[in-house]
Amino acid sequence: MISNGSKNVISCENLRVQSKTIYMNITYFGHSCFGVEISGKHILFDPFITPNELAKNIDINTVKADYILISHGHSDHVADAVSIAKRTGAKVVSNFEVITWVNNQGVTNTHPMNVGGTWKFEFGSVKCVVAVHSSTMPDGTQGGTAMGFVVESAEECFYFAGDTALTYDMKLIGEFHKIDFCFLPIGDNFTMDIKSAVVAADFVNCNKIIGMHYDTFGYIKIDKPEAISKFAAAKRELILFEVGETKSI
Ligand code: NI
Numbered sequence: 001m002i003s004n005g006s007k008n009v010i011s012c013e014n015l016r017v018q019s020k021t022i023y024m025n026i027t028y029f030g031h032s033c034f035g036v037e038i039s040g041k042h043i044l045f046d047p048f049i050t051p052n053e054l055a056k057n058i059d060i061n062t063v064k065a066d067y068i069l070i071s072h073g074h075s076d077h078v079a080d081a082v083s084i085a086k087r088t089g090a091k092v093v094s095n096f097e098v099i100t101w102v103n104n105q106g107v108t109n110t111h112p113m114n115v116g117g118t119w120k121f122e123f124g125s126v127k128c129v130v131a132v133h134s135s136t137m138p139d140g141t142q143g144g145t146a147m148g149f150v151v152e153s154a155e156e157c158f159y160f161a162g163d164t165a166l167t168y169d170m171k172l173i174g175e176f177h178k179i180d181f182c183f184l185p186i187g188d189n190f191t192m193d194i195k196s197a198v199v200a201a202d203f204v205n206c207n208k209i210i211g212m213h214y215d216t217f218g219y220i221k222i223d224k225p226e227a228i229s230k231f232a233a234a235k236r237e238l239i240l241f242e243v244g245e246t247k248s249i
């Protein structure tokens with residue numbers, strides 16, 4: 001059942017050891033690639049580092065991963081997935097078609113999922129949620145359906161939107177989860193823009209937004225101070241990382 005009000009919210013709070021005092025270390029590797037440390041495990045999202053001019057100072061061999069979560073098959077989300085998976089032995093989690101592509105390149109530690117599904121991993125649970133976007137692998141093979149992820153752990157609960165348009169489905173995320181922070185694309189052209197991301201933050205009911213998918217290519221250049229002020233005008237905090245920077249969120 002879905003209605004307004006907090007009654008139906010499946011809160012992460014009861015999972016938390018001490019809410020509000022626990023933070024997660026998050027490292028930005030450029031574009032939509034973030035490393036999130038949860039209970040001592042390193043979760044890497046959408047690895048695209050070596051082809052990214054803005055991430056040229058990142059040494060790919062130092063990127064830690066116990067899990068690699070991939071939102072969809074486009075090269076700006078999977079470019080370094082296979083090499084990092086092979087070096088680290090990380091478990092790759094994505095939709096069935098992306099996992100098939102990864103398997104075909106010799107990566108065997110994988111977990112296929114699809115939109116709507118949830119699975120409990122050792123760091124917490126991952127729920128695959130709707131993203132409105134396409135998904136084709138770099139070699140042209142079928143990349144399944146683009147997804148976002150809701151990660152619930154003992155520490156915090158967060159939403160990684162992947163590449164997506166603004167969609168009313170995001171309201172469901174806000175109704176079913178208490179999102180402590182979220183990663184939203186803000187670069188426009190291939191995904192939603194800043195104005196839509198402000199509305200998305202409202203839909204998921206989250207005050208801390210980490211911006212992604214901006215500035216990497218000419219099509220997605222943004223005015224960062226303007227982006228921050230647009231979120232501030234909606235009483236929400238937009239957090240933008242320098243490439244290589246780690247913050248506790
Ligand atoms: Ni994409």
Ligand code: MN
Nearest residue numbers: 074076163190
């Ligand atoms: Mn993309």
